[in-house]
Amino acid sequence: MAAGEAQQQPEHLQRRWHYIRKLLERPGPFSHPDFEPSAEILDFILNSCKILVVGAGGLGCELLKDLALMGFKKIHIVDMDTIELSNLNRQFLFRKNDIGSSKAKCAVEFVNKRIPGCEAIAHHCPIQDLDEGFYRQFHIVVCGLDSIVARRWLNGMLMSLLQYNDDGSLDQSSVIPLIDGGTEGFKGNARVILPGMSACIECTLDLYPPQKTFPLCTIANTPRLPEHCIEYVKVIQWSKENPWGPETSLDGDDPQHVAWVLEKAQERAMKHGIAGVNYRLTQGVLKNIIPAVASTNASIAACCATEVFKVATSCCANMNNYMVLNMTEGVYSYTFNAERRTDCIACSNSTKILEVEPQATLQAILDQLRDDQQFMMKSPGITTIINGRNKTLYMSSIKSIEERTRDNLKKKMKELGLFNGAEILVADITTPNTVTIKLKFIENLQDVDMSHYIE
Amino acid sequence: MIKLFSLKQQKKDEEGSARPGGSQKKASAAQLRITKDLNELNLPKTCNTEFPDPDDLLNFKLIICPDEGFYRGGRFVFSFKVGPNYPHEPPKVKCETAVYHPNIDLEGNVCLNILREDWKPVLTVNSIVYGLQYLFLEPNPEDPLNKEAADELQSNRRLFEQHVQRAMRGGYVGSSYFERCLK
Ligand SMILES: [Zn+2]
Numbered sequence: 001m002a003a004g005e006a007q008q009q010p011e012h013l014q015r016r017w018h019y020i021r022k023l024l025e026r027p028g029p030f031s032h033p034d035f036e037p038s039a040e041i042l043d044f045i046l047n048s049c050k051i052l053v054v055g056a057g058g059l060g061c062e063l064l065k066d067l068a069l070m071g072f073k074k075i076h077i078v079d080m081d082t083i084e085l086s087n088l089n090r091q092f093l094f095r096k097n098d099i100g101s102s103k104a105k106c107a108v109e110f111v112n113k114r115i116p117g118c119e120a121i122a123h124h125c126p127i128q129d130l131d132e133g134f135y136r137q138f139h140i141v142v143c144g145l146d147s148i149v150a151r152r153w154l155n156g157m158l159m160s161l162l163q164y165n166d167d168g169s170l171d172q173s174s175v176i177p178l179i180d181g182g183t184e185g186f187k188g189n190a191r192v193i194l195p196g197m198s199a200c201i202e203c204t205l206d207l208y209p210p211q212k213t214f215p216l217c218t219i220a221n222t223p224r225l226p227e228h229c230i231e232y233v234k235v236i237q238w239s240k241e242n243p244w245g246p247e248t249s250l251d252g253d254d255p256q257h258v259a260w261v262l263e264k265a266q267e268r269a270m271k272h273g274i275a276g277v278n279y280r281l282t283q284g285v286l287k288n289i290i291p292a293v294a295s296t297n298a299s300i301a302a303c304c305a306t307e308v309f310k311v312a313t314s315c316c317a318n319m320n321n322y323m324v325l326n327m328t329e330g331v332y333s334y335t336f337n338a339e340r341r342t343d344c345i346a347c348s349n350s351t352k353i354l355e356v357e358p359q360a361t362l363q364a365i366l367d368q369l370r371d372d373q374q375f376m377m378k379s380p381g382i383t384t385i386i387n388g389r390n391k392t393l394y395m396s397s398i399k400s401i402e403e404r405t406r407d408n409l410k411k412k413m414k415e416l417g418l419f420n421g422a423e424i425l426v427a428d429i430t431t432p433n434t435v436t437i438k439l440k441f442i443e444n445l446q447d448v449d450m451s452h453y454i455e
Numbered sequence: 456m457i458k459l460f461s462l463k464q465q466k467k468d469e470e471g472s473a474r475p476g477g478s479q480k481k482a483s484a485a486q487l488r489i490t491k492d493l494n495e496l497n498l499p500k501t502c503n504t505e506f507p508d509p510d511d512l513l514n515f516k517l518i519i520c521p522d523e524g525f526y527r528g529g530r531f532v533f534s535f536k537v538g539p540n541y542p543h544e545p546p547k548v549k550c551e552t553a554v555y556h557p558n559i560d561l562e563g564n565v566c567l568n569i570l571r572e573d574w575k576p577v578l579t580v581n582s583i584v585y586g587l588q589y590l591f592l593e594p595n596p597e598d599p600l601n602k603e604a605a606d607e608l609q610s611n612r613r614l615f616e617q618h619v620q621r622a623m624r625g626g627y628v629g630s631s632y633f634e635r636c637l638k
Contacts, residue, residue, distance in 0.1 A: 216566040217598040381494035401509045427494035434487040
């Protein structure tokens with residue numbers, strides 16, 4: 001390279017978007033019907049599109065790298081974990097010196113330094129610490145988590161951001177697509193979720209394999225596997241002996257706890273003539289670890305990143321909508337259309353509106369839920385969340401709760417901590433799920449135009 | 456499939472922009488589901504629930520007072536802890552009353568298939584209540600947790616019955632002491 005060209009961008013950077021442009025600046029046979037090729041789309045990816053990556057572990061490292069190399073610059077990544085030695089074989093954005101540091105921060109530092117123009121931002125905290133205002137800023141959320149609880153929480157958050165028009169139809173500008181990847185050993189899946197429009201995490205909860213458990217009587221009396229011995233110590237012997245006192249519960253991350261369980265499990269294995277109880281297996285059973293495979297992570301993350309690109313640009317129709325990958329024997333993959341459940345606890349739960357007088361008592365609301373054509377409930381149980389805490393307002397099915405919440409029936413909205421726009425959760429035999437109902441204060445019920453009710 | 460981002464409306468709200476009424480915390484899926492379970496709880500007449508804190512629907516006690524079988528006249532308390540992954544995972548259930556029973560050990564662990572290996576998300580708190588009630592009507596010596604009690608039930612039913620009675624009145628069976636739990 002001649003010295004005079006130092007001012008100019010190096011050639012590899014000039015040609016950086018060459019291939020991406022071919023996808024975005026001309027139509028193709030798989031393009032979305034509404035796709036309009038233009039140079040603006042690349043500009044959207046480079047300068048506007050905001051993406052949240054959830055998890056900075058095996059999948060997260062891959063995702064962050066893939067997305068940043070595709071041109072996405074405004075990427076946030078959230079992970080509460082710190083780096084451990086055992087991560088380094090596959091979580092390639094981390095080095096030995098990083099052990100003990102935040103995964104999110106190290107990952108961001110690495111890609112921002114390595115990929116010109118990337119402006120990733122790290123959040124070292126649980127996803128639950130971030131609020132609606134935070135999640136609402138993103139165009140797309142992509143998730144590489146190993147926890148079902150966290151996935152369900154994120155799913156619920158994105159559902160709660162949905163807005164509905166007055167006619168009850170979904171306001172599509174409130175939809176934040178969720179691309180979800182998951183791996184377990186040599187198996188994995190990737191899926192595209194359009195909240196309120198296609199099957200969500202709760203719709204397909206049955207697809208997650210249940211945690212592996214053994215019958216209690218087997219582990220107590222007729223252990224045959226080394227896992228049975230470890231489970232026995234975990235489930236029965238720990239609470240019997242409480243080696244660190246009754247206040248300390250078993251922690252699979254505490255090496256002393258693992259060592260104690262190992263010792264006891266080995267004693268038990270010896271007694272029953274079972275071989276194979278070792279530290280690794282003990283840790284595996286305690287933490288329910290399934291070995292992570294780098295190539296599975298890479299494949300699933302690549303699928304997810306491609307789907308993010310498709311959603312963001314419309315240059316190609318998205319996968320519809322659930323892909324499974326199995327590499328245990330050869331390579332097998334299959335894509336199917338996971339269907340929405342009409343009784344899904346998360347995505348069928350579009351918030352309904354109940355118009356009430358500000359002076360109404362809880363009893364009046366209960367009567368309205370029973371008599372109003374829109375609800376026609378039989379015996380509604382009502383709870384709410386006030387200042388972040390659950391509060392049971394009334395429930396007649398359980399005697400002890402009925403007795404202690406009966407006084408609430410006489411109380412007015414304000415006395416119960418409810419306000420205009422507050423949400424109450426109502427369970428009743430007439431609905432497949434607990435429904436969320438938003439209270440809307442009105443001055444006089446007679447003046448209500450019935451067309452304002454939302455289906 | 457929709458085209459989500461027309462380039463005209465691509466601008467997103469900046470972080471933290473508040474919307475009216477948007478600050479109330481959302482209920483978790485586990486919370487929504489347990490509310491439904493409990494609102495439809497249909498207890499047999501031998502069972503009752505106690506909620507130490509009526510605002511906390513995730514932690515409660517179930518009291519079973521069998522009116523027939525070996526355990527007639529006894530009063531047995533079970534604690535239920537419903538975790539954040541309910542109903543993907545079953546509630547954690549322990550027996551807080553010391554009982555001489557083939558399927559319940561002296562630490563209160565309960566061997567009931569739907570509490571572990573046979574749990575499915577379609578099952579409810581009601582299913583568990585009926586399962587536990589059934590354990591008192593038909594103790595199952597094939598799945599023993601208290602092996603001594605199980606062996607005895609199979610080999611000498613009368614002796615087993617006497618020991619159950621002794622335990623419920625309060626006293627020793629073998630080397631184990633049982634607190635009185637008659638109603
Ligand atoms: Zn759903």
